[in-house]
Amino acid sequence: xxxxxxxSFAQTPARRRVQEVNEVEMLMPAVHTALSQVDMTIDxxxxxxxxxxxxxxxxxxxxxxxxxxxxxxxxxxxSHVEMDGAWALYEAxxxxxxxxxxxxxxxCYAKSSPGDLPMVLTRQLDPITVGPLxxxxxxxxxxxxxxxLESGKATEEEMAEVAARSRKAAMDNPNAxxxxxxxxxxxLAEEHLVAPLRRSDCPPxxxxxxxxxxxxxxxxxxxxxxxxxxxxxxxxxxxxxxGHRDLxxxxxxxxxxxxxxxxxxxxxxxxxxxxxxxxxxxxREALGLADDALVNPSGGxxxxxxMMTAGLIxxxxxxxxxxxxxxxxxxxxxxxGPCLQQNLxxxxxxxx
Amino acid sequence: MTPPPAPDQVLSAxxxxxxxxxxxxxxxxxxxxxxxxxQVLVGxxxxxxxxxxxxxxxDPATGEDLTDIVEVGPGGQVVTWAWVATPHEKHPLDxxxxxxxxxxxxxxxPLLHAVAADxxxxxxxxxxxxxxxADEREGHIGDIACFVPEEA
Numbered sequence: 001x002x003x004x005x006x007x008s009f010a011q012t013p014a015r016r017r018v019q020e021v022n023e024v025e026m027l028m029p030a031v032h033t034a035l036s037q038v039d040m041t042i043d044x045x046x047x048x049x050x051x052x053x054x055x056x057x058x059x060x061x062x063x064x065x066x067x068x069x070x071x072x073x074x075x076x077x078x079s080h081v082e083m084d085g086a087w088a089l090y091e092a093x094x095x096x097x098x099x100x101x102x103x104x105x106x107x108c109y110a111k112s113s114p115g116d117l118p119m120v121l122t123r124q125l126d127p128i129t130v131g132p133l134x135x136x137x138x139x140x141x142x143x144x145x146x147x148x149l150e151s152g153k154a155t156e157e158e159m160a161e162v163a164a165r166s167r168k169a170a171m172d173n174p175n176a177x178x179x180x181x182x183x184x185x186x187x188l189a190e191e192h193l194v195a196p197l198r199r200s201d202c203p204p205x206x207x208x209x210x211x212x213x214x215x216x217x218x219x220x221x222x223x224x225x226x227x228x229x230x231x232x233x234x235x236x237x238x239x240x241x242x243g244h245r246d247l248x249x250x251x252x253x254x255x256x257x258x259x260x261x262x263x264x265x266x267x268x269x270x271x272x273x274x275x276x277x278x279x280x281x282x283x284r285e286a287l288g289l290a291d292d293a294l295v296n297p298s299g300g301x302x303x304x305x306x307m308m309t310a311g312l313i314x315x316x317x318x319x320x321x322x323x324x325x326x327x328x329x330x331x332x333x334x335x336x337g338p339c340l341q342q343n344l345x346x347x348x349x350x351x352x
Numbered sequence: 353m354t355p356p357p358a359p360d361q362v363l364s365a366x367x368x369x370x371x372x373x374x375x376x377x378x379x380x381x382x383x384x385x386x387x388x389x390x391q392v393l394v395g396x397x398x399x400x401x402x403x404x405x406x407x408x409x410x411d412p413a414t415g416e417d418l419t420d421i422v423e424v425g426p427g428g429q430v431v432t433w434a435w436v437a438t439p440h441e442k443h444p445l446d447x448x449x450x451x452x453x454x455x456x457x458x459x460x461x462p463l464l465h466a467v468a469a470d471x472x473x474x475x476x477x478x479x480x481x482x483x484x485x486a487d488e489r490e491g492h493i494g495d496i497a498c499f500v501p502e503e504a
Contacts, residue, residue, distance in 0.1 A: 019362050058367040115367045119442060128381055129406040130464055132493050134442035139451050142434030150432065150477055195435035195472055239412050243453060243461040244404070247432070
């Protein structure tokens with residue numbers, strides 16, 4: 001295996017609605033900041049991979065037009081995943097493992113705001129026996145939360161604590177969309193949105209973009225004083241039908257964590273893509289994190305949840321902490337699909 | 353350079369999400385949809401003997417073709433549920449209702465559907481429910497208008 005590292009990360013400030021610019025214009029600052037931070041241009045990049053989804057843009061092959069953000073002429077080696085950018089990073093990591101290129105640019109973006117997001121997300125369900133009922137994403141998460149509560153593995157108080165801790169942590173994150181400092185008891189006093197979930201158990205709707213530069217071996221050491229080396233990365237998927245899964249556990253996260261080697265050392269920081277409070281509790285258990293582990297110091301997806309982007313941001317946040325020397329070993333997690341259907345786990349470490 | 357337009361001057365267009373395709377549903381999903389039209393619920397036997405409903409074409413564990421269609425329900429019990437106080441216009445019911453995972457009698461995996469109930473206090477895990485069939489059925493999951501608590 002080649003040593004591959006995250007050497008640069010940039011994101012746009014998370015906002016409820018970015019209306020005055022198109023996707024390319026929204027994305028440009030993230031791409032060009034990520035490149036300029038390591039004194040690179042697109043000409044220095046061996047492979048480019050992006051993550052986004054047509055269902056949010058409302059047009060087919062929408063990613064083609066956003067290639068304008070990187071200027072694909074003369075022709076570049078390029079690919080796209082209809083997924084969060086975390087999966088685009090995985091593809092770029094595989095490409096770097098093949099040894100043909102030493103650097104890669106990964107970017108992702110989505111405007112979540114133009115459509116009715118919880119309803120748009122029903123289009124990822126079984127299109128014949130489930131999708132036509134239009135069970136929105138919040139309702140499905142609420143089913144999972146109820147299953148978790150009734151299993152005795154979590155309480156509404158613990159969910160509220162996750163909400164309060166995440167939004168308070170977000171006050172230190174200039175890119176966060178939703179930040180406040182209120183006790184968990186305030187969350188418990190809220191009306192239910194879709195019971196048992198309250199509004200504060202749910203993520204905001206967010207527009208945003210992010211970009212990462214990956215480099216292998218010496219190319220990484222040339223660009224960064226302290227690259228965030230990817231020591232393990234794995235992703236797993238579970239069945240599309242919720243009825244085929246035990247919703248109170250995340251078997252795909254557990255398997256991915258095992259394959260990525262999460263348990264092979266101590267974890268200084270974990271950034272988990274848990275859009276709903278109860279999902280953080282499920283993920284902590286699946287990843288085997290200690291109770292005192294530093295989880296989501298950025299505020300996580302409860303503070304900003306740009307579609308197709310929040311997962312890559314988790315990887316960038318961990319990489320930033322490693323590069324800054326405030327963490328030696330971290331875990332980044334990304335999810336996609338209803339109720340944590342599929343999950344990606346990445347272990348990163350610094351050297352020296 | 354032209355300054356960007358103010359947000360209230362931005363052009364916009366409606367974004368309509370739809371699934372405008374016609375599908376051939378095949379012998380397994382087709383049997384389920386045909387059953388709905390006839391007010392009969394069916395599942396399929398997986399390789400480990402469990403009955404999966406709605407039926408799937410391939411075994412979730414082994415990937416092998418599944419063909420053994422069996423009748424289930426029509427009653428069942430709520431496994432997990434969520435209370436929707438403010439239904440969306442696309443939801444199956446106009447009044448507040450519960451989404452539920454419903455384990456139909458004879459099935460080993462639950463089916464997702466709406467449950468009409470008087471309020472969240474009237475729904476709980478283990479609640480017995482039966483389908484309320486739509487007046488006109490066309491081989492669609494909506495042929496079950498919703499589930500309702502079984503009369504005692």
